[in-house]
Amino acid sequence: MSKQAAAVISRPRDERVFNAIVYTIASLIILIVLYPLIFVISASFSDPAKVLNGEVWLLPKSVSLDAYTNIFHNGKIWTGYMNTIIYTVVGTIVNMILTILAAYPLSRPDLPGRKVLMVIITLTMFFGGGLIPTYLLVKNLGMLDTMWALIVPGAISTYNLIVMRTYFQSSIPWELQEAAHIDGCSNWRLLVNIIIPLSKPILAVMVLFYAVGHWNSFFNALIYIRDEGRYPLQLVLREILLISQTDAVDGNVGLENKVLLAESIKYAVIIISSLPILIMYPFVQRHFVKGVMIGSIKG
Amino acid sequence: MKSAQVQATAAPSRVSARRGRRIWIQMVKRYDLYLMLLVPIAWYLIFHYGPLYGLQIAFKNFNPAKGIIGSSWVGFDHFERFFDSYYFGRLLWNTLSINLFSLLIAFPISIVLALIVNEIRSKSFSKLLQNITFIPHFISVVVIVGILNVFLSPTTGPINSLIEAFGGSPIRFLEEAGWFKTIFIGSNIWQNMGWQSIIYIAALSGINPQLYEAAKMDGASRMRRVWHISLPGIVPVIVIMLILDIGHFMDIGFEKILLMQNNLNLEASDVISTFVYTTGILKGEYSYTAAIGLFNSVINLVLLLLVNRFARKTSETSLW
Numbered sequence: 001m002s003k004q005a006a007a008v009i010s011r012p013r014d015e016r017v018f019n020a021i022v023y024t025i026a027s028l029i030i031l032i033v034l035y036p037l038i039f040v041i042s043a044s045f046s047d048p049a050k051v052l053n054g055e056v057w058l059l060p061k062s063v064s065l066d067a068y069t070n071i072f073h074n075g076k077i078w079t080g081y082m083n084t085i086i087y088t089v090v091g092t093i094v095n096m097i098l099t100i101l102a103a104y105p106l107s108r109p110d111l112p113g114r115k116v117l118m119v120i121i122t123l124t125m126f127f128g129g130g131l132i133p134t135y136l137l138v139k140n141l142g143m144l145d146t147m148w149a150l151i152v153p154g155a156i157s158t159y160n161l162i163v164m165r166t167y168f169q170s171s172i173p174w175e176l177q178e179a180a181h182i183d184g185c186s187n188w189r190l191l192v193n194i195i196i197p198l199s200k201p202i203l204a205v206m207v208l209f210y211a212v213g214h215w216n217s218f219f220n221a222l223i224y225i226r227d228e229g230r231y232p233l234q235l236v237l238r239e240i241l242l243i244s245q246t247d248a249v250d251g252n253v254g255l256e257n258k259v260l261l262a263e264s265i266k267y268a269v270i271i272i273s274s275l276p277i278l279i280m281y282p283f284v285q286r287h288f289v290k291g292v293m294i295g296s297i298k299g
Numbered sequence: 300m301k302s303a304q305v306q307a308t309a310a311p312s313r314v315s316a317r318r319g320r321r322i323w324i325q326m327v328k329r330y331d332l333y334l335m336l337l338v339p340i341a342w343y344l345i346f347h348y349g350p351l352y353g354l355q356i357a358f359k360n361f362n363p364a365k366g367i368i369g370s371s372w373v374g375f376d377h378f379e380r381f382f383d384s385y386y387f388g389r390l391l392w393n394t395l396s397i398n399l400f401s402l403l404i405a406f407p408i409s410i411v412l413a414l415i416v417n418e419i420r421s422k423s424f425s426k427l428l429q430n431i432t433f434i435p436h437f438i439s440v441v442v443i444v445g446i447l448n449v450f451l452s453p454t455t456g457p458i459n460s461l462i463e464a465f466g467g468s469p470i471r472f473l474e475e476a477g478w479f480k481t482i483f484i485g486s487n488i489w490q491n492m493g494w495q496s497i498i499y500i501a502a503l504s505g506i507n508p509q510l511y512e513a514a515k516m517d518g519a520s521r522m523r524r525v526w527h528i529s530l531p532g533i534v535p536v537i538v539i540m541l542i543l544d545i546g547h548f549m550d551i552g553f554e555k556i557l558l559m560q561n562n563l564n565l566e567a568s569d570v571i572s573t574f575v576y577t578t579g580i581l582k583g584e585y586s587y588t589a590a591i592g593l594f595n596s597v598i599n600l601v602l603l604l605l606v607n608r609f610a611r612k613t614s615e616t617s618l619w
Contacts, residue, residue: 030427054460
């Protein structure tokens with residue numbers, strides 16, 4: 001019997017074992033990723049006393065919305081929520097305008113000096129002044145304790161800029177732009193009427209990348225924002241989740257109850273703050289993946 | 300319009316003295332493109348090259364009243380002070396080891412995950428696996444550390460409940476230096492393995508299916524096909540990702556370390572970037588910490604250049 005024939009005969013069993021291993025590992029990974037998330041969701045809907053006793057481990061125990069009603073009365077969280085929404089919307093608009101204005105001209109093969117400009121931009125990905133000089137710059141510009149400190153220093157992500165430029169170059173036919181020029185179309189009109197409408201997929205991805213970035217960022221606010229009234233959600237979260245202030249709980253309850261409530265709202269706060277992203281996730285997940293793929297062409 | 304085109308095509312054959320003039324005409328004709336670039340380039344100069352200029356305070360005794368230029372030069376004093384300081388060894392070791400362990404453990408896991416996704420024949424199950432492993436990527440660092448806090452809590456967390464159920468005594472995971480690196484890297488893997496695997500999954504889908512068919516005909520087992528076809532097929536992508544990771548070698552996960560840090564685990568969690576934050580921003584020692592930051596960036600850049608050069612020589616794949 002030839003070697004090849006033997007291999008063919010042994011294959012079904014080999015296949016089955018291999019499949020079993022692959023599916024087992026995959027299922028384990030799914031469990032490991034999901035379990036902490038399910039635990040937090042369950043704990044947030046449980047009776048705080050049961051959570052503190054460590055009785056909740058998978059499903060909610062004595063379903064209760066106490067934690068959520070408590071958050072509802074917490075002014076700090078809502079101020080943070082509003083602030084974050086404003087920072088995210090304004091920040092993303094600034095990000096998009098500046099990124100498009102940089103990416104489009106640099107995608108034009110007929111622009112003298114674009115290689116030099118690209119080098120100037122790309123170099124910043126590998127070497128920078130660092131935290132302290134940046135902080136001093138923002139301070140000297142008088143941006144401390146303003147919304148602009150959270151928006152302007154990060155106005156362009158060089159990575160996103162390169163991805164967008166690659167998209168403009170590879171997905172929009174140069175002949176089309178040349179034809180528009182011959183028809184007397186100015187570059188501004190070309191950008192607004194042709195390039196932007198034709199690039200909707202990549203622009204959507206960029207809006208999502210930038211918006212999630214703003215929603216989740218906390219470090220810039222930590223160093224630039226002192227006024228608690230301007231705190232974004234993530235800084236308020238940091239106080240509640242990590243610094244564990246019992247005064248995050250309003251009302252005239254005893255100290256013991258305060259500790260109980262402060263502990264229990266942690267779970268609900270995690271859910272409330274991640275809700276917008278988790279709700280939109282199923283709809284945009286495909287776009288995110290696409291964005292990474294487009295980036296990888298160049299990468 | 301036509302004459303401009305003729306001029307454009309005929310120009311290269313003319314003498315180079317005319318070239319400067321031709322480029323000048325080209326530039327003037329496209330002035331509006333430069334107008335678009337005006338704000339972005341100004342932004343790059345101010346917010347990226349501005350801090351580079353400000354970096355000179357690393358060699359000065361920066362005094363806010365005198366400004367960057369007015370402050371006096373001190374040469375390498377700040378660097379020497381840092382190298383001689385009690386913290387230097389600990390900071391360098393923590394920074395290097397956290398990143399090295401991440402690279403050794405977390406980096407290969409996303410590749411393995413991509414290979415697993417690629418080997419799952421059921422379309423819906425492979426989609427499920429991908430969609431679920433992506434989720435944690437979008438959760439903020441603050442929330443991730445918050446989840447770690449409640450999940451590993453010695454009194455209410457399920458992990459310690461489990462330990463107690465088996466007769467052990469609860470472990471204060473987040474307050475023990477010995478556990479810090481494990482938890483930091485483990486939760487990083489939990490959060491990012493799915494997202495980082497996307498690029499490998501994309502690369503795997505680009506491998507020619509005929510290669511697999513041919514190997515199958517030759518009697519190669521599934522495992523051998525993964526090893527001899529899938530893996531070599533994505534080596535260029537792996538190399539690029541490796542170089543990019545090393546390009547950020549010294550600053551991976553700084554924000555998360557800062558959030559996880561407390562006085563009890565400082566021995567293991569004190570890294571250069573968190574030290575720069577606490578000493579520079581909080582205590583106002585700007586020049587000293589600017590010097591430390593510069594030291595950090597230089598090591599980073601040197602590593603990047605070395606790895607890129609090594610990759611270009613050995614695998615012919617490199618960033619530039």
